[in-house]
Amino acid sequence: MSVTAASPALNDAHYKAWNVAGYPDVPTDTKVQLFDQIKGDIRFADYLHGCYECGICVAACPSARFYDFSPRRIAQAAAREDVDLIYQQIQEDIWECSQCFSCLRCPRGNNPGGIITIMREVAVRNGLASAKEALVGYSRIIYKIMSTGTQVSPDMLGRDSFPDWGPETADVADNLDLWRRALPPETMHTTSTGWSVAESTLVELYLIWMETGALDMIAEVDRGLHTILLELMEERLEEEGIEP
């Protein structure tokens, strides 16, 4: 291609290309299917009524201050059933929400944060690019919560895990075992979990993850993690003689 050749047309196709957008464009049918999953969620009808664009949700939203993010646009797109816009949002916007639910101030009774929760579940279940990207580096935490019933365990405060939190965090890491044994509540003498969880409770938890389909949700987002957890849980349940 010579230097003087015309630059590629900066049209719609250009911006929707995977290497420009960061996620693949998909046929309209796929977008419709994704929206149908959102709309078909049991909670959707209670989360979205009409929107008269008062902007109260954006005014109250912490993410709207720091990201190009707008709960109002989420509600509007959903109300218009604009599948193209919704697909863009599910790939670009929904992971910026802080899930604080300040947007529940909506005078129409909408729940934009709730709509986003549904959209996120759909993104995870379908293994969309945004879900995979958002959860990069997060698998450890999913593993922890699903397998032990607590998350953000003491041993997650590794020496170099949170340098931006200050040197005290490193002190914790250096003294972890000792400092945990120095806690008066007898359930908290643990390092790999927040408190010591009864074995029977873990069995119950595994059954819940499997019976409700929560475990299978992560299959498309992190197949490796899913396999590890599935094996772990099936084995444990088998030991108890339980058929999931």
Added chain:
Amino acid sequence: MSSDTVLVVGGGPGGLRAAQGIADVGHDVVLIEKLDHLGGSPITQRYSGLTPHGELAQPQIQRLIDPVTSSPHAEVRLGTEVVGVAGEPGAFTVTLRGASGTSDETVECGAIIIATGFSHFDPGRSTQMYGYFEFPDVITQPDLEAMLSDHRVLRPSNGQPPERICFVQCVGSRDRQIGNEYCSKVCCAVASKEATELRQLLPDSKVLIFYIDMRMYGYWENEIYWPAQEEHHVQYVKGLITEVLPKGDRLLVRGEDTTMGRPMEVLMDLVVLSVGMEASPGTRELARLAGVKQNKFGFIEAVGAPLDPVSTDRAGIYACGAALGPADLEDTVSSAAGAAMKAVGFLRSRRVAAH
């Protein structure tokens, strides 16, 4: 009083216009008013100028009062309220209670017109965080009307004239959470009128109105809205305020500037809440006593609407003005005249039937 008399309950613009209508066609009317003066909210709350033309409330309402008090067919009873309604259409027996210490009186009438009006929404119940009962400089439209009547608009916190004033629309209206899902109709015009008055009273002030939509029906568009923007430079920002908090000695208000698509925070000296209309306690009580149907918002249900906007579900009992729902002055006097006609027509049809 007799079955040939119409009882009008409520001495506001609606009740006055209804009584005038009835008296004008030669029927007897008794006007009951709970307070010790006539005029309704515009007088009790000391409104300044009234929409649509901004004419001062006092002289304008006086023009509704005079024909009633000077008519030989009309009897006005102040300081009186209805405590019981019995009997049949055409022959109602109504129990009235006067000043404390006096015994109740039972009177007969053939028809009743409910003109018990509205209450302003209590801003302490707003879904958004306006802090009306926390911050002196957060006031309501009626609070501002009283200040404008005095030609003195000062910040309650420090007595200084405000430089930056904003209005927040739809407070207590159009809200599914509160349950007042309706629009209160007049607050957009009233806010624009008050904003215009402020700009004239305080020429150095900056006045903003934060809104969802501007409800400017008919001639309000060109008589109220355009002049507010074009002659008086009132600033209209599409995006409702959700929070008011103190910052220094001013108030910080937060909303979204939806036009620009970004969150917005600005400092204000005075925040005026455009509080909506609700069914007044008097309306609710009279509905209960008279056994007439209320709609789900507590206003009297006009069962024949839209073609018959004044009949209740009980023959011989009519309603007018804001007892039916949000209404401005023009709505009120129109429905009042209509109710008067209906009531008189009812009495005459019974008179004919009786013969």
Added chain:
Amino acid sequence: MTIPFEALRRAKSAEGPVTDRRALEDPRAELLELERQGELIVQKIDREAVTVSTKYGREKRIQKSHLWHHKSCGQCGHIPGYSTSIFWLMRKLGYDYHDPHDQTSCTAWNYYASATSNPAAQAAVAVRNFAAAYETGYFPLIHCGTSYGHYKDVREELIRYPELRAQVRAVMAKLGKPLVLPEEIVHYSEWIHALRGEIAAQRVRDVSGIVVSVHPACHYHKIVPGDAIYDPDFYGGQRTAVVTGLAEALGSTVADYSTWFDCCGFGFRHILVQRDFSRSFATLRKIEVMKEEANPDVVLTHDTGCVTTLDKSQFAAKAHGRNVGLPVLSDAQFAALALGAHPYRVCQLHWHSADYRPLLEKMGIDWEKAWAEFQRDLRRLESGEKRYLDWDDAEGVHDKNEPPGSPTGDEHDS
């Protein structure tokens, strides 16, 4: 012209109550109705309880004793002084409780972060915990603001969607547990608010010179907003009363600031893997504003995520020369300190990031001495003399030359 608030308020109440749709919402009544229909079991409050008022006038009852502590994963994991202080306060007031092993996290931190769950799983996790409490007869008390808000949501979904109830009931049946919910979902800060008089009566340290800024947790008062404590004595009933009530009852001064309603910026996912957002928000929208406008000695809040975010976000901001440097404590830790708790044995302040020492000094606490005492405890653990510290150790029972029963051993006069 002054606006006569009191006269207006009196006039409003004299007019009689207006039917506010929200005043009719009563999740407790709805649960009891479902119980009558045989849809679920409601665990009842069965001990002495304090009545508090919620946002739209519904009265809520807070059981005082015999409570099942639904712990917070984040507190127990990263801010263990928070949980410890809650237990300590309960022991101090003499109320019995149960600290369960058969408890899972509500798992909502993960749910709000990653959405790797669904309504049925979340409801089942909640109900499993409630069933565990029900089996013991102790009434659940929720430690975390997010657990509390999330469980209020779960309750609403179980009330509203019969299909969800059926699904959860089936899962519970497989676990051999009933579908049970408590008649009230109670946050520990509500318990503290309800008992703030009893707590204040045991105060031994003077906090009258302490200025506090309060940060309310979004999930406490923004999810199912009707079910949160509001009290006309605080903020004119316009903002939630918890935390503020406790701070004032202890005698400290609560200073206002212009971003009171703002989220802390926790973000659930953001605080772990996108921390630039959390620390920027916490610093720019909360800490800096508090410092500039309220200039407090301490920030008090009542949720795991809020303590974490506000406490941990200041270090990096300081490196950028931002106006930060405020200690962040839970209401429980502050109350515990005021009642004589040891800053390290009980409040575990060494797990916190923002410097708390000026606050302790202002409260008359010799933190160097306290730290030395704690170090001695650690040496006893290291030497193998003890495996774990216990509540006696927390009271300094084993401190040399100290008579048993003295508050902590590091204070002789208040």
